[in-house]
Structures are given as structure tokens and as C-alpha cells.
Amino acid sequence: MILLDILQLQRKQFFRSSFFGQGLAIKILLGLFGLYMLSMVLLLTFVLPEIFRSLAKDTTAYAVFTSVLLYYLSFDIIIRYFLQKLATLDLEKFLLTPLKKSTIFHLSLSGSIFNFFNLFGWILLIPFAWQVIIPELGVGIGMNWILGMLALPVISHYMAMYLKRIEVVSNFKGIFILAAIILLGFMDYMGWISIMKISEFIFSPLYSSPITWTIYWVIAVMMYIINYRLLSAYSHMDDWFSGDTSGSAIGRFDWLEQKGTTSAILANEIKLILRNKRTKTALWLGLFILFYPLIFYTNPDLNSDYWKVFIGVFVSGIFMINYGQFMIAWESAGFDGLLTRNVPQYEYFQAKLWILAGSCVILFILSIPYFFIYDDIFLPHFASLLYNIGVNSYFLLWAATYNKKKIDLSKGSMMNYQGTGATQFLIALPLLFGPFLIIAIPLGLGMDNLAWIILGTLSLISMALHKFWMKGIIANFNERKYLTADGFRQKA
Template identity: 40%
Template structure:
């Protein structure tokens, strides 16, 4: 029985939507997987040398490694908590079949192991066991050490599943868990406790039989706890979150401003009420801090002339982060009801003008937020202002124009991490005018030692383009009308 279910899992994976995507996405994902995989593999292979270099006084690099396991475990738990999930709904179809509930739960738990987060640690634990532990302690102990580390990974995997499921039912579980991790790290950085010493104490004996036994016992315990919990929670109304009372925001002011205001208000509702668009908002706030890397702590003069090109990149990115992130799927967000858009009683120009206002307003907000970098250097003001004008005048229209080529629907209820739904070649091509062109404009002046002329040119380009906005709208709408039948057909597909 279990074997049949496993067979179906393989089928499911091979037939998943990932493999029916276009070649561009396949290559991108393949590249990312290879890149991360290779990085971890190299890290694992050269870890003995790295540890010897950084801890010249240490007598045993295995001991050094062991003293960091607790760190690894805590970071791993936090990462998994946000990125790993158990999809209970994926087994709903077995519930009415002649399959035991316990088999379904065992299947669900064991197939959850086939996941990126369990593969990555393998890539550096295995080489380290061979090149680091084995020469120091012999192959038997290295084998035991490797097995123990695998159990640590399994432990982390199942603990996160349990905590996540439990916190879906009782919210305090999440806060208790997050609080514990935060307290441990804070206490560590204030020197009240030493994670390194604790880790050395707890994992120091890794490679002996006793700790292996203890770990195996712990993993079995967590697995059983998961099993029991899922068995209690195996009713479908407990899986789906009870729909909360809809929160309604009041955009009365906008809605009183005619069709354009109403559409803008609708779009704000779309952003605030869906998971994937909300995560774009969160990313926007996070990336506003991106400038710290570029402006913070840098020698100002050196910064001005050496890395200015990069600062244009950062400037465009920061002042346009929401614009670019949200704008790349400008119409895709509304793909589920694209036919409705085409048949509703408003001119399509209003539709695009509302989109433009949304992008423009977001650019103003991110511009104001990132003005804080003036604290580090006054250059931040000039760079951000120039980039803001370019975003407002050029990039907004580039995104509007590119949106007329979108024909892939986006599922708004999914998170945006590792989510490539809706991505097509368009998203890669528009990077050229969006990012590369402003850097080139600037570099044209910068190579002659006139960076401020470059910034002025960038801002002027934005303003000039803005002056032509009527013409841009005409062209965008012309293109939209030409492509709309093809796009509508694309949106109707799944």
C-alpha cells in the first residue's frame, strides 16, 4: 500500500506544474539549484581547510565543527519555519478511499523529507565526514558522526513541522518558539550564555554510540508526536483556516474621485487582501534597508567615484522596489478576471492611468522612506532623487508597456518566496531598460569624471519622458488592444 502511495508521489512530482513551465524558467531554476548545490558542496569539501585557517589553535577541527552545530540548528529551524510547509490538502483525496488514515499520515510525513532543506546539509555534511572527521578519528567514528548529523537534520525537519502545525491551531506556540530562538541569540550576543560552549557540550561527543542512540530516540519521539497530532487533526475543517471576518479598509476618499480613484482603491484592496501581493509589500520594506550596504559605513569620497555605478543600481532598486516588484506582473495580478476587465464599462485608458498612478504613488513613498540615507552621505539625496525621477518618468511606462505582453495568471494566495508563477521571458528582457539603461546613461558621464552630470542626465531623462506621457499612453493602449485576444486566451488557461 505504502509503496503504491510512494509511486504516486513520484508521478505527482514528475507531472507537477514546474515541469510544464517554459524553458526560460526551467533554466533559471536549474541554475539556482546548481548554484546553491555547488556552493554547499564546495563548502563541505574545503571546510577542513577553512576551519584550520580560522581556528589555528584548535586541536581537532571536528570539535570546532561540533561547537557550531547549535548555531546551525537554530538558524535552520528559523529558515525552515518560514519556507517549509506540510501541505495537508494534498492528501485530501485519499481520505475517502480504502486507505488507512495512519498510512496516509505516515506517507505525508515521510514524503515531506524529499525537500531542498534536507538536501543542502547533506552536500556539506557528507564531504566533511570524509575529509574532516575520518582522518582525525577513523572511519568507524566518521560513519557514526555522519549518521548522528543526519539525525540532527531529521530532528530539525520534524520539529518545524510540529511547531508549524501546532501554531496553526494555537498562535501562542509560534510566539513561544520565536521568543525562545530570539532570547537564545540575544543572551548569546550579550555573553550571558555561550552557544558555542553549549554546542560543544551537547554535541561534543558526536561520533560515539550513546549520542547516536539519544538522537535516534529524540527523532522517533518527535515523529510520533507529529503522527499523534496529525491523527487528531485529520478533519478537513481543521485544515483550512476558518475564514476570518473580512477586514474592510475604507478608501472613501479615493472612491469619491471618479472611475480612476475607484480603480486605484480596488487595486489597493487587491494588494492588502492577498498573500502574494502582501509579501511584495513586506519585501519592499526589507529592501528599503538595502541601501545600508551601499551608503552605510562607506568612505564617502571613495564611494562617490569608485562604486557610483552600483549606487545607481541600488538607487533605482530602492526607490522603485515596489514599482518593479509589483509592476512586473501589473496585469497578471488581475489575470483571474481579465475577461471582466475587457467587458467592464470604462475606457481602457482609465485602467492604465490608474495603474500609472499606483506606480507613481509607490515610487513617491519609497523615495521618501529612503531619503533617510542622507544621514550617511548627502550624495544619497542626489542619487535617490535622480533615480526616483527616472523611475517615475521612464520605468513606470516601461512596466506599463511590458504589462501588455502578460498572459500568465498568478495565484494570489501563494507566498512569493521561490515562486516563479507568472514569470516569463518578458520579466528578464525588461531588466535592460529598467536597470541597465540608467547605469549606462550615468556611466557615460562618470567615465569622464563627471558623476553629478550623469545624475542630472538621469533625472532629466525621467522628466523628459514624463512630458511625453500622453504619447506613451497612446502607444501602450494601441499595443494592448492588439494583444488583448492572445492575452485573454492565455489568462483563461490554468
């Protein structure tokens, strides 16, 4: 049974993946994170019906649910697009076996259904039917609804997979569809169209006619076939690789390169960020975190002055914290070249500082709309920005000189802990909570504005000590450079 053998291989691949080869501390941490997520989902399934009952003022809980289902689906597709892995490239080793190509593709496509995201969808949707639909509309319609709902994660799964695939093999950019989804969301927000109405139109037939669920499954199967067709059409492996590699050099930074050495190094660093998977993920995460204040500031419990600084540091500093920790390790692949070339060290670190500080300023500017929505957050956020630039950036550069683990830039995306040690988690703590120590006393005395002024002033003083910090960082770098270079030469 060759199919069974392949399943065995998949199992081994899973359990022998680098994830399970991590250090014990990270394993425990990720395990706890997984448990937390799972328990949150389970909790949600109990709370969800209550939420929808409370939302339904003059209508029913399931009607409200139906009207927001399309939001969920769009969000689901976007998340999957960014987080879910495309399994195509794993197929290469099987293409040389005597198995039929069609068998391999079917295996790969159908196997991909069993993943965390789909499980999440099913766990979320099915208990809801049990608690809301069946008691209110009876078992018959309840079953119809459940059967229909089962198809939804499958549809969004194959939809996201298709977007990712088509992007690899053609010039089409799946990101445009995502942009379209976001645009529709915006139009809905402005009241130009009503996604709720559309959602009702699409999903309310589930209550009326008993076999509507088959329609959703027909769509799901069609999505499957479309994916299968695409795979068959591009069954030669180079179709998938060429798309990955032939991408022409993006971004021209002539204006930066014309200037001094610092700008040339800076331009290189920007290219590094834009041209590598791993760093691009950090960029996306930074933009994603921009929505954090929405979660925090709408919750009155978390709306205290302490949290304002925490969020301020987090929002403007997330890219810096994420990226800055590995500031030197990003260049691990070319580190020997860096050491033997005439790269002036002061300018080198200066350029890195510009990147870090620049990212803070950009994220701060992008978060300006919040200042109009929520009162009294401009000062704490601004003080946090100064703190990020004046204290955290130097701290990160200094900490980065201790990092000697190689990073493979092409292996991207979330949940990639390559190059990460326990130190990386420790580093994040003083960055985020350091300001608390500074503002604790004035805030405890109820003097908010004084707290912000102290935080800002101390940060400005730190900035004035620029040369002093730089000297320390460079001295540390030189002291450790043999160790660092040796570490980077080891295979990751």
C-alpha cells in the same frame, strides 16, 4: 503492495507537475539555476573548513562552528517556513482509500524528509566533519558528531512543518515564533544576550560524551510525534481547508475608499496584494531584497559606482519589477467585469502607477539605514529611486498591457512561474541595466556627481511627461484588450 503504488503516484506527481510542463527555455534556466546552487554548495563544503580555521584565532575551527550553529538552525527554520511546501492537502485523495489513516500520515510525514532542504543541510554538514572534526578529534568523536548533525536538518524540518500546520488549524500565528527568533537575533546583536554561548552550550556536548548524538535524535523523533499527533487530531480535511478560507477580511481602507475613484481602485489593488498568496510572496521578496546591499557593499570588488545604481534600482524597485510586470494579469480572474464596468481608464492606470511608485518610495525609506553605514550611496540610490518612478514604472505598465497569460492568485510562492514567459525575463533587463547607458559616459570620465544629476534629471523630465506616457499606455491597452481578455479566459 499499495504503498509502492502510492510511491509511484508521488513520482508521477513530481514529474508531471507544472514545473516540468514549462517551456524549454524556463526549464533550462531553472536547471542551470539548480546546478549553480548545487555547485555552490559543493564549493562551500570545501571552503567552509578554511573559513572557520581563519575565524578561529585563539580557538579551534570546530569551536567556532559550534558557536554559530544555532544561527544556522534559526535561519534554516525561517527559510523553510517560507519556502517549504506543506504536503497535507495532497493526502485528501488517499483518505478515501482502504488504507489506515495512521499509515497515510506516517507515509506523508516520513516521505517529506527527502527534500532539497535536508539534502542541502547534510551535504553542508557531513563533509565538514570529515575535514575538520575527524582529523582533529579522532574517528570516535567524529562519528558521534556526524550522527548528531544528521538529526539537525530533521529537527528543523519538522519544526518548520509544525509551525506551518498549527497556523492552518488554529489561531496561533507561527509568524510570532519567527518574530521571536528575529528579536533574539537583535538582542544578540546588541550584546544583551549571547547566542554563541547558548549555541556552544547546546552543541559542545557532542565532543565530550560519545553517545550525545542520541539526544538530538530523541528530539527529532519527538518533533515527528508532535507532527503526527497534530495530523491525527485534525484528520478531517475540512479542518485544513476551513483554516484557509474562513480567514476574515483583512485590512480596512475606508479612508481610501471615501476619496475619489482613483483611491477606490487603489484600495482594491492593496487588498489584492494583501489577500492573495502569490502577491504576498512578492511582498516578502521585496523585504528580503532589502538585505542585498549588505552583501554587495561589504564586498569591495562590487563597491563600484556602477553597482551602486544597480543596487539602488534593485532595492527600491524589486517589488515594482516583480509585481508590475503582471499588473493587469493579477486581475485576470475578474477581467471581463473590469471591461464592462464603468471603470475610468485613466484613473485605473493612475492607481496602478501610485502602487508602483509608492512601493519604491516605501522600500527606499526602509533602506535609509544603509545611508548611515556606507558613504557616498545616498545620491546614486536617490537617483535610482527617481529613475524607478519616472521611467521604470511607465515602462512596466506599458509592458504589462502585453501580458495575456492568466494568473491564479491562490497558487503562491516562490518558483511559481505561472503566467511567466520569456518576455518577463527580457523585461527585467532594461529595467535594471537601463540606467547604465545613461551614466556610463560621465562615470567613465570620473564625474560621479554629474552622473547622478543626469540620471535624476532625466527621470524628472520623464515624470513631467506623465500625461503623454499614460495616453500611450491606455491606447495600447485598448488596442490589445480583446486579445488580453481572450487570453485571460483560457484555463491556465
